[in-house]
Amino acid sequence: MKNGQNANTLTLEEKINLCSGKDFWCTQEIPRLHIQETRFSDGPHGLRKQTGQADHLGTNPSLTAICFPSGAALAASFDRELLVEIGQTLGRECQAEGIDVLLGPSMNIKRSPLCGRNFEYFSEDPCVTGELAAAYIQGLQSKHIGASPKHFAVNNQENQRMYSSSDVDERTLREIYLHAFETVVDKAQPWTIMCSYNRLNGVYTSENKWLLQDILRKEWGFAGCVISDWGAVSNRPLGISAGMDLEMPGNGGKNKEAIQTALHKGVLLETELDTCAGRVAALAQRCHENRVTEKQETCSLAQDHERAIRAAERCIVLLKNSQVLPLQAKEKILFVGEFVEHPRYQGGGSSHIAAFQVETVLERIMTHETSHYVKGFRAANDHREERLLKEAETAAMMADKIVVFAGLPESYESEGYDRSHMRLPAVQNELIFRLTALHKPVIVVLQNGSPVEMPWESAVQGILELYLGGEGVGAAIWNILFGKANPSGRLAETFPQRLEDIPSYPGYSGNSYSIPYSEGIFVGYRYYEKKKLSVLYPFGYGLSYTQFAYGKLVVRQKKQAVSAANSKDVVLTAEITVKNIGDRAGREVVQLYMADQTEVVPHPEKELRDFACIYLEPGESKSVCFTLTVRDFCWYDSFQHTWWFDSGSYMLAVGKSSQNLLCKALISLINEQADHRPPCFPINPDMMLGDLLQHSWTKQYTEKEVLPYVERLLGRDRNAKTEKVFTQMVRYLPIRALRNFGVMTDVEVMRIVDEIQKICRQKT
Structure with missing residues (x-):
């Protein structure tokens, strides 16, 4: 059954039943x-299959799987190939457990x-997000398991996520x-x-x-099935x-009566119900065919665990290295922090996986003669114990280098609620400062799901970001620390100096029914660079343990117009040798990166393009x-509801980060x-003279028929100084102002409006 075709073979009750799940994890048959x-x-980063009591917050048991x-x-990692590989691995695990669609x-x-x-x-x-998500989906669906990218759309906070409104202009959206x-x-054409x-x-x-x-569906051509987040439905007929x-x-059919009533009243059309039921049936048919016809690949959790180690190695970001890394086997290394024995390797909520085998650094310390471990602090909370702090200081006296495993307790960040600050637990910051006071090399290894403030950043000699x-x-960071693997991760988000610097800070209370996205398109690095704010x-x-040299950027422009x-x-095409x-x-x-230098509308200083x-x-x-x-040169015109680019200059730049660009090239484009193109402003008495003079359709008429009224108002005798004032005043002067100042009547205002509307109609 294809997207509503042959829906007449279904009874009304069957159609209604298909549009709601049978239970927590399955659709109706x-x-x-x-x-x-x-x-x-x-x-999305593991399979959370539940066979017992189900939940969507990760609290009830699930089958063992690779995390x-x-x-x-x-x-x-910025690595599409890695995301494809992980998608394929998850696809094999889903096949082995009889899962059809993985939510991610x-x-x-x-x-x-x-x-x-x-x-x-x-x-x-959005470039990084879209490209890596597409690679993940391609890998997963290559194993005939459906993906379900989420959460569509503009779900950017957890506090009050069930009913808050993300209020955003269309260009930003x-x-x-x-x-x-x-x-x-x-x-990737996801199934759902x-x-x-x-x-x-x-x-x-x-x-x-x-x-x-x-x-x-209509604009992008999505042909799959749209499903709700678990418990998201407010009005099922709508x-x-x-x-x-x-x-x-x-x-349990609680919305059945509401759907029947809506159909009876004509609020909901049966053809609309047919379409939805048909798409659910088509998804079920697709999944069934894959179960029957596709060869089930073998799945080895032990082998997949090795893939998880290799993946973790490629995700670790070396943030600072004052010639202290990699560690040498003969050095006496003190490891501090309870994350050494209890790593923070995943987040809380619906993505929580019953991991197959959690690797710890402590296991490796036990077999490494010159390494030693002390707790220093508890990983689960911010409880300060002076005994543990002093124990760490004493042990550090005997070490050549100190590696502190710091991070956020699981209670600090999870699905369902937001953080209120960006700080590490105070006891961790205190410990790091006390260890740096010993004047020995200190390396901080961070385990956290989002940026944190680092008040000790200038005092330590090395920093590694593991995320989760x-x-x-555990095995991955050990290999990185001792040089068995080379760190290659890059930050896919800016680490700000402090919370107050973030673009959404003024309006981000996390406790509002209406969330104003007042920063507009200036999100992340787009904001910091526009504001010229220094970041952490x-x-x-x-960074890396090796060095890379960039050659010349060679741009081959296919066409200018x-x-x-x-x-x-x-x-x-833009080509460079590394x-x-x-x-x-x-x-x-x-x-x-690409920088729009046309200056027609506001743009970020630069934007990642590939x-x-x-x-x-x-x-x-x-x-x-x-x-x-x-499309890579376009911005979204909310007035015309279309993608557009302006004729002019564009800078291309290649480099190692948004702030370390090594090669540049300037090109010119003509639209x-x-x-x-119709005017991007309403044709009414409020239209500004500057807009009319700038647009090719209205420029000649405005110069001939409207500017004489302006000169009558402001005078003809002008010197260089007053000419500049005149030009600026005209730019922002609405037509109606000429009436208000007595140089134009209401009839003349409307005549001009009518003439300009006529000109625009003739052009279109």
Whole structure:
């Protein structure tokens, strides 16, 4: 059954039943039509299959599975191939356990470091988020297991997530918060998409026809099934009408009467119900066919565990290294912090995995003659014990180097609530400062799901960011510390100096029914660079044990004049050669940024447009070639409701981070549609003269018919100084002001408005 086709074979009751789950994890089956159930399971960085009492907060038991690094960690790899591999591995595990659809990846934009679920999300940047999520989905669905990217859309905080409204303008919505979802639909065609709990501009996303129908299906071409987040449904008939196909979990038919009543009153059309039921049935058929026809691959948790270790290695970010890393086997190393024996490797909530085998650093210390461990502090809370602090200080006296495993307790960040600050527990900061006072090299290893403040940053000699690195993180960080593996992670989010610096800080109380996204498009590095704010560590930043040299950036522009309507047309290729000039093999993340220099509308200083993670042996060189299309140069015009770019200059830059750009090239573009574009302002008495003079359609008429009135008002005799004043005043002068100042009548104002409307109609 294909998306509503042959829905007449279903009874009304069967249609209604299909649009709601049978239980917590499965859809309804219709035996007489051979429609079988579809089986869902939580992800996204592991399989959380429950066979007993079900829940969506990770509190009840689930089957043992591999816990891979969380989304925040995986994003730091900037490695599409790694995400494909993890998706494939999860697909095999789903096959082995009879799961049809894995709920993931989680791909909301990191608007604020305070969001309690940031550990699950990829990045503050929509390019990174979309590309890595698409790779994950491609890997998962290559094993014939459906993905369910979530949470669609603009679900960027946990506090009051069930009913708060994310109030955002359309340009920001399109460029920042929907962009990544558009990418995964275009590049990966997920089988399902999960809509979020929150409202978008006052309308629940599960009832938002503009979001689910006009944008997702009609504009982007999504052909799969839209499912609700668990418990997100507010008004089921409105949801069906909006195109939200499947309500999860099942609630025993509690919405059946509401649907029947809506059908009877004509509020809900049966054709709308047919469409939703048909899509749920089509998903069930697809899953059933894959179970029957696809060869089930073998799944070895032991082998997958090794993959989890390798993945964690590629996610670790070296933030600081004052020639103290890697550690040498003969050095006396003191390890401090209870995270050494109890690593923080995953977050709390629906993504919580019953891990197969958790690797700890303590296990390795036990077999390493020159390493020693003391607790120093408790990992689970902020409780200060002077005895533990003094024990650490005493042990540190005998060490050559000190490695402190610090981080956030699980209670600090989880699904369901947000953080109120960015600080580590006070006892951890105190311990680090006390150890630095001993004037020995101190290396801090961080385990946290989101940025933290580092008041001791300048006092320590080394910093490694692990994020939540999955069950293999203990082995991975040991290999990194001792140089068996080379750190290659890069920050997929900015680490600000302090909480007050973040763009959403003024309006981010986390306790409001209405959340104003007043920072607009200036999220993450886009904001810090526009404000010229110094940060702790910039977006894209990360160090290595080797060094890379960049060659010349070679840009080959296919065409200068292009049309904004042809969004997928290739504009140029940008190629650069990178060489490993160090003595260790390593991975480099090459980042391509674009800066719009047309100055027609506000833009960030630069925006990431593509990236590549490349592996190089010592002395090896590789060329990286990026391809940019028309869409890469576009911004979203909320007035015309379309993507647009302006004729003018654009800077391309390649480098190691958003603040370390090594090669640049300037290009020029001409928009072939510029002379055919309607004015981006309402044609009424409030229209400004500056807009009329700037637009090619209205410029000549305005100069001839309107400026004489202005000169009558401001005078003809002007010198250089008054000419500048005249020009600026005219720019922001509405037509109606000429009436208010007595140089134009109401009739003349409306005549001008009518003439300009006529000109625009003739042009279109």
